[in-house]
Amino acid sequence: MKRTTAASLTILVGIILIVASSAFALLGVSVLSSNALVLIVGVYVGGLLIAVGVYVRLESMSNAPTVPVTRLCPQCGKSNLPTNKFCDKCGAKFSAEGP
Numbered sequence: 001m002k003r004t005t006a007a008s009l010t011i012l013v014g015i016i017l018i019v020a021s022s023a024f025a026l027l028g029v030s031v032l033s034s035n036a037l038v039l040i041v042g043v044y045v046g047g048l049l050i051a052v053g054v055y056v057r058l059e060s061m062s063n064a065p066t067v068p069v070t071r072l073c074p075q076c077g078k079s080n081l082p083t084n085k086f087c088d089k090c091g092a093k094f095s096a097e098g099p
């Protein structure tokens with residue numbers, strides 16, 4: 001399983017845990033004597049799961065390769081799309097490996 005998929009599932013489980021613990025506490029469906037304890041523990045653990053999932057997702061996004069946003073023409077200096085083969089302004093041909 002990919003890290004991003006596992007992180008998404010962790011976030012989802014955290015959200016479900018928070019919602020379920022809130023519903024159990026509000027409806028009084030608990031084997032414990034204190035519904036507040038169920039709510040507090042559920043929200044705390046759910047929040048931790050969400051935080052871990054978000055951290056892993058952000059970490060995997062920061063490791064992604066970056067693509068240049070613009071490509072400067074070596075002759076006129078105009079910004080072009082990185083996929084352009086010719087300059088939009090002066091028509092100069094870009095080399096295959098970059099500007």
